[in-house]
Amino acid sequence: MPVKGLPQEAPLDASSVPRYTEPILPVAAWGPSLMKIVELRLHTLRVSRIYRTHVAAAGGPPEGKDGSLYYVMEVVGGDGCIGLGEISDMEESWNAPAAEELGTGLRQLLIGANPSDHRQLLDRVRDEIVTTLHPELARMVRSAVETALLDLIARTAGLPLYDLLGGRCRRRVAVTWVAYIRGLEDLEAELGDRLSAGFQAFKLKVGADVEQDCERVGLARRLAGPNVHLRLDASGSWGTHQEALDAMHRFAELGADAVETPLAIVARSIAKDRPELVNAAPAEAAEALHRLRMAAPLPLIEHVADFDDAFALALIARQSVDAINVVPVQAGGLLRAQRLLQLAEAGGVPALLGSTVELGIGTAAAVHLAAATAPVTWSSDLVGPGLLCGDIVTPTFTYADGSLAVPAGPGLGIDLDPDLLLRYTATQP
Numbered sequence: 001m002p003v004k005g006l007p008q009e010a011p012l013d014a015s016s017v018p019r020y021t022e023p024i025l026p027v028a029a030w031g032p033s034l035m036k037i038v039e040l041r042l043h044t045l046r047v048s049r050i051y052r053t054h055v056a057a058a059g060g061p062p063e064g065k066d067g068s069l070y071y072v073m074e075v076v077g078g079d080g081c082i083g084l085g086e087i088s089d090m091e092e093s094w095n096a097p098a099a100e101e102l103g104t105g106l107r108q109l110l111i112g113a114n115p116s117d118h119r120q121l122l123d124r125v126r127d128e129i130v131t132t133l134h135p136e137l138a139r140m141v142r143s144a145v146e147t148a149l150l151d152l153i154a155r156t157a158g159l160p161l162y163d164l165l166g167g168r169c170r171r172r173v174a175v176t177w178v179a180y181i182r183g184l185e186d187l188e189a190e191l192g193d194r195l196s197a198g199f200q201a202f203k204l205k206v207g208a209d210v211e212q213d214c215e216r217v218g219l220a221r222r223l224a225g226p227n228v229h230l231r232l233d234a235s236g237s238w239g240t241h242q243e244a245l246d247a248m249h250r251f252a253e254l255g256a257d258a259v260e261t262p263l264a265i266v267a268r269s270i271a272k273d274r275p276e277l278v279n280a281a282p283a284e285a286a287e288a289l290h291r292l293r294m295a296a297p298l299p300l301i302e303h304v305a306d307f308d309d310a311f312a313l314a315l316i317a318r319q320s321v322d323a324i325n326v327v328p329v330q331a332g333g334l335l336r337a338q339r340l341l342q343l344a345e346a347g348g349v350p351a352l353l354g355s356t357v358e359l360g361i362g363t364a365a366a367v368h369l370a371a372a373t374a375p376v377t378w379s380s381d382l383v384g385p386g387l388l389c390g391d392i393v394t395p396t397f398t399y400a401d402g403s404l405a406v407p408a409g410p411g412l413g414i415d416l417d418p419d420l421l422l423r424y425t426a427t428q429p
Contacts, residue, residue, distance in 0.1 A: 035114045037152075039076035042103035044069070046426035047359065048389040053180040056207030058267040059235025061091065064180075069426070070359055071099050072392065073106075074416070075148040077115065083152025084412060085144035086361035087137070088329050093273075094134035105129050106145065115156075118149040122333070136272040136306070139332040146333035147365045147412075155411035161365070162406065165338060165372035172403040173370040174379035176201040176231070177386070178355070181208055184219055191223050194386075198401035201229035201379040203260070207237025210247050214254060221255035229379070231258040231301065236267025241288070245295055252297035260301040260325060263288055271306035271330075279308045286314035293320055301378075303354060304340055305331035312340050316347030323378050327354035328366050338373055345375035353380035360385065360393030363404070364412040367397075371406040392420040 048067040055064075073085035090096050109124050125145050130138035154161045162168045177194045179187060179202060191202065204220055206213040213232075220230055232251055238244035244262040251259065261268060265285050270277055278285050293300045299322035304312040306327075315321050324344050331337035337353075344351045353366050353376060363384050370376045382404060385397035393414040397404055407413025 035116065036078045037075055037110050037113050037115055038078050039074075040103060040107045040110055041074040041076075042099045042106070043072040043074075043421060044099045044426050045072055045359070045392065045421070045424040046070070047391075047424050049357070049387055050389055051180075051182070051186070053387070054208075055181060055205045055233075055268075056235045056237040058207060058237045058264060058269050059205070059233075059261075060268065061093075068357055068388075069096075071096075071102070071144070072359070072361060072416070072421070073144050073148050075110065075115070075145075075152050077152050077156055079156060081152055081155040081411075082416075083115070083148040083150070083155065084361045084414070084416065085146070085148030085151070086329070086359055086365075087140045087144045088358045088362045089356045090137065090140075094137045096134070096137055102129075102141070110145070115149045115152045118146060118153070121149065122146055134273070135275055136330065139306070140329050143329045143331070143333040146335065147361070150334065151365075151411040158410050160406075160408070160410060161368040161412055162372040165334065165369060168371045168406065169374050170371055170406070172400075172405050173353075173367050173376070173382065174201065174403045175199070175382050175399060176203045176229070176352070176379040177402070178203045178205070178233075178381050178383045179220075180205045181216075184215060187216055188219060188223065191220055194402075195224060195228075197399060199228075199399070200402050201231070203231045203233055203381060205235065206232045206251075207234040210250070213247070214250055217251055217254045217256055226255070229257050230255065231260060232256050233260040234262050236261045236264050236270065238262055239264045241292055241295075244292055248296050248298050256298060258299040258301055258322065259296070261303060262292060262296075262300065266302065266307075268303070271303055275306050275308075278311055282307065282311040282314040283318075285311065286318045286320045289315065289320040290318040293322070299323065301325055301352070303327065303330075305337060305354070309340065309343070312343050316343060316349055321349065323350045323352060325352055325354040325381075327356055328369055329356060329358065329362055330354075334365055334369050337369060341369075341373045341375050349375075350377045351375045352378035353382060355381040355383055357387055358382075358384040359388065360391045360397060360414055361412065363397055364393070364407055364414045367404055367406055368412065390420065390424060392417055392424055394420075 068089040071087040328337040
């Protein structure tokens with residue numbers, strides 16, 4: 001059933017699929033030199049956001065974020081092709097190793113290896129590199145390596161990355177603009193600008209103060225009108241069933257359409273820092289969400305990527321949610337993210353892609369995943385290109401009518417811009 005305010009996709013016209021003039025080299029013909037990784041580079045970048053972003057205490061640093069720290073990875077093949085990966089939006093509390101230290105370990109595992117052996121290589125990354133890292137960072141490192149290897153394989157073969165993920169099923173990916181917790185005047189200007197740009201879906205971060213949340217939800221609905229989709233993200237701020245239910249009834253009266261991560265049992269801080277608490281008893285968390293969904297006046301959305309697959313399965317089996325949110329970099333990579341999306345599809349649950357404010361590389365990977373995965377039918381939170389003050393790829397991503405186009409060309413369809421890479425290069429504190 002269509003969801004209010006979410007763009008309906010046009011059928012894919014085969015005549016619109018771009019034809020690549022570069023010859024596609026069969027894998028068997030690549031030869032041993034082309035099939036080896038010869039170099040790995042890891043860059044430290046810092047990119048500012050267009051304003052200081054705040055979420056509820058259950059979701060992130062109380063001081064908010066002016067910008068983000070990133071590691072950008074280049075994996076070079078024997079033919080000179082370069083696969084790109086990204087470790088996104090790292091937080092100071094994760095105590096990430098310096099890029100030089102992490103790069104040294106990854107080089108020891110990857111240089112001389114065949115990128116087509118990516119599953120075995122990723123197992124080694126898991127077993128030998130990330131076991132001592134913060135859990136969120138560990139998944140992001142694995143995701144960056146996987147993306148770079150898949151990008152390298154696709155570029156060498158002359159294929160767009162979505163072909164490695166099953167083939168394209170949509171040309172554009174609908175995007176929900178995410179508005180963080182801020183004053184009414186600033187919020188009004190932000191929403192007005194994005195409405196003028198054609199966005200048809202919005203997500204407001206809530207959960208810090210229910211009275212202020214109500215003012216912001218009311219403002220958003222008045223500005224957007226009745227037909228724009230308006231979802232709220234509480235980041236797991238409400239500690240009890242009744243607290244969540246009371247807030248949701250108020251938001252429903254003000255015109256909200258859905259609520260994401262309402263309960264503290266699966267708060268974003270738990271998902272990022274202590275996912276084992278949910279992994280040890282996924283049925284308990286799923287049952288709490290099921291009870292809330294049965295009583296709530298609004299549809300529920302929940303993140304699943306940070307947790308083991310058992311949590312997603314429990315949500316689907318108990319009909320605990322109306323949609324799932326999968327953040328590819330938090331899933332540990334595109335292939336696991338796609339598996340989670342397919343689990344949802346099998347259970348009849350729609351899905352969307354979440355974001356941790358990625359640069360162009362992470363955004364491109366997510367867009368290819370959405371392009372190749374049918375159950376991504378709710379608009380996705382791919383706001384990095386609009387929320388960051390700059391990027392390091394060419395061509396850059398631009399929104400048109402609240403959506404992003406799937407890049408054309410081999411691999412991710414984007415390349416590093418050396419001048420921009422230099423502009424945002426930073427030293428890690």
